[in-house]
Amino acid sequence: MTDILRRMLQDRDWLLADGATGTNLFTKGLPHGDAPDAWNLENPDAIRSHYRDFIEAGSDIVLTNTFGGTANRLKLHQLDGKVQEINEAGARLLRAEIEAAGREIVCAGSVGPTGDLFQPVGDLSYEDGVAAFTAQMQGLKDGGADLVWIETMSATDEIEAALEAADKVGIAAVTTMSFDTNGRSMMGVTPTDLGKLAHTCAHHPVAWGGNCGTGAPDLLIGLLSASAEITDGDLIICKANCGIPEYVDGAIRYSGTEALMADYACLARDLGAQVIGGCCGTKPEHIKAMKEALETRPRGATPTPEQIIETIGDVTGSTMDLLSAAAAPEGRGGRGRRRRG
Numbered sequence: 001m002t003d004i005l006r007r008m009l010q011d012r013d014w015l016l017a018d019g020a021t022g023t024n025l026f027t028k029g030l031p032h033g034d035a036p037d038a039w040n041l042e043n044p045d046a047i048r049s050h051y052r053d054f055i056e057a058g059s060d061i062v063l064t065n066t067f068g069g070t071a072n073r074l075k076l077h078q079l080d081g082k083v084q085e086i087n088e089a090g091a092r093l094l095r096a097e098i099e100a101a102g103r104e105i106v107c108a109g110s111v112g113p114t115g116d117l118f119q120p121v122g123d124l125s126y127e128d129g130v131a132a133f134t135a136q137m138q139g140l141k142d143g144g145a146d147l148v149w150i151e152t153m154s155a156t157d158e159i160e161a162a163l164e165a166a167d168k169v170g171i172a173a174v175t176t177m178s179f180d181t182n183g184r185s186m187m188g189v190t191p192t193d194l195g196k197l198a199h200t201c202a203h204h205p206v207a208w209g210g211n212c213g214t215g216a217p218d219l220l221i222g223l224l225s226a227s228a229e230i231t232d233g234d235l236i237i238c239k240a241n242c243g244i245p246e247y248v249d250g251a252i253r254y255s256g257t258e259a260l261m262a263d264y265a266c267l268a269r270d271l272g273a274q275v276i277g278g279c280c281g282t283k284p285e286h287i288k289a290m291k292e293a294l295e296t297r298p299r300g301a302t303p304t305p306e307q308i309i310e311t312i313g314d315v316t317g318s319t320m321d322l323l324s325a326a327a328a329p330e331g332r333g334g335r336g337r338r339r340r341g
Contacts, residue, residue: 003172003206004106004146005235005275008060014269014294017061017239017277018054019287021110023254025050025065035077037068040089047090051097057284058291061106061275062098063149064090066140070132072114072124084139091143108149109140109171111162118157126161133165140171147172150205151239152212154178154185156197163203174275175205176237178212179222181317190322191222195229209237212279216240216256216264218319220271220308225322230272238273240264242281244316254281261286262293263311270300 008015025036028046039047047065054062069087071080079086091109098105114132116124137148148171150162159175166173177185177194184190191210198208210219219240230236243256256264261278268276276294278286305323309315 005174005207008104008106009235009274013274013299015060015106015275016058016287016291016294017108017237017275018059018063019242019278019282019284020280021050021063021065021067023281024053024283035068035074035079037066037074037086037090038077038079040065040086040093041082044089044093047093048097051094053284054287055097055101055105057287059105059277059287061108061277062094063108063110063151064094064140064143064145065110066090066136067110067112067151068115069111069136069139070114071135072116072132073112076115083135084142087136087139088143091140091145095144107144107146108174109137109143109145109147111136111140111148111150112152113154113158118155118161126157129158129161130165130168133162134168137165137169137171141169145171147174147206149173150175152176152178154189155187156189156193159197160201160203163201163205167203172206173203174207174235174237176209176211176239179210179219179319181214181218181319183218183222183225183317183319183322190325191226192229192322192326195226198234199229199231207235207237207275209239209273209275211237211239212241214241214316215244215313216260217308217313217315218317220264220267220303221305221315221319222322223273224271224305224308225326227272228326235275236273237275238268238271239275239277239279240268241279242283242286245281256281256286258286258289260312262289265290266293266297266300267303267308267311269294270303272302
C-alpha cells in the first residue's frame with residue numbers, strides 16, 4: 001500500500017489538511033438533520049464546490065464527504081442500501097477536483113464511527129464492525145481515494161476494526177480520536193493510549209493523532225502529553241476545532257479567528273505534528289491563514305503548555321492532568337521512545 005503522506009513529506013516539513021465538512025455544507029444550503037453524505041448523489045455540484053474551496057485555500061489533503069458512510073449510520077436516513085454508491089461518489093467527486101487543480105493533493109476517504117457501541121458495552125460485534133467498515137472503504141477505494149481517514153473515534157476496538165477493514169480492502173489508513181474536556185475520548189482513551197495502540201495493534205496506521213474534541217489548546221496539550229509514545233518514525237496529525245462552539249442567535253458559532261488558527265497551526269508544527277488542519281467550524285479562510293503562517297513563520301522550539309495557553313487560550317476541564325500522569329514514572333510507557341524533535 002503506497003504511503004503517499006511520507007512521499008509528499010520527503011520534500012517538506014508539513015502537510016496542510018482541510019477544515020470542517022458539515023459546517024461548510026450548512027452554508028451551502030444543507031438542511032439540519034439531513035445526511036450530508038446523501039449530497040454526494042443528490043447535489044454533487046455543491047460537494048465539488050466544497051472540495052474546491054479547500055483546494056483553492058491551499059489544502060494538501062482533502063477529506064471526502066463520507067463521515068457517516070457506514071450502513072450503520074446511513075440506515076438512520078433509509079440509505080443503508082447505497083453504501084457503495086455514496087462512498088464511491090464522494091471520492092470520485094473529490095478526485096475530479098484534484099485532477100482539475102493540477103497539483104498533488106491527497107484524496108482522503110473520511111470514515112467516522114458507526115454510531116453503535118461494540119460488544120460487550122453495546123450490541124455491535126467486532127466482526128460486524130469490520131464488515132461495515134470494509135463495505136464503506138471499498139466504495140472509497142473504487143472512487144479513487146488514496147487512503148482512508150479514520151476519524152473522530154472514541155473506542156480502541158472500533159479503531160482496530162476499521163484498521164482491519166482497511167487491510168482487507170488494501171488501502172492505507174490513518175486514525176485520529178476525539179478527546180473531550182477531560183483530555184480523554186468518550187470511552188476514556190487518552191492520547192498516550194492511542195499512541196500505544198498505534199504501535200501495538202495488528203494493522204498499523206500510517207499516521208495517528210487527534211481531531212475535533214474541544215478547542216485547539218486541549219488538543220495540543222493532549223498530544224504533548226503523549227510525547228513519550230511518539231517515535232521518530234511516526235507521522236502525527238493535529239486537526240483541531242476552530243475555537244470553542246458558542247450558541248449565538250439561534251445557531252452554533254465557533255470562536256476561532258483566522259489569527260488564532262494561524263497561531264495554532266504553527267504551535268502544532270513546533271510540537272511535532274506533520275499533518276495539520278482544522279475540524280468543526282474551520283472554513284477555507286482559516287486554512288488560507290494557516291498556510292500563510294506555516295510558510296512564513298520560522299519553526300520554533302517545542303512549545304510548553306504555558307506558551308500554548310498564553311498564545312491561543314486556556315484549556316477546558318482537566319486536560320492538564322494528562323501532563324501530570326505522563327510525568328509520573330508509571331505513565332512514561334517504559335519503552336525508551338524518543339520524541340520526534
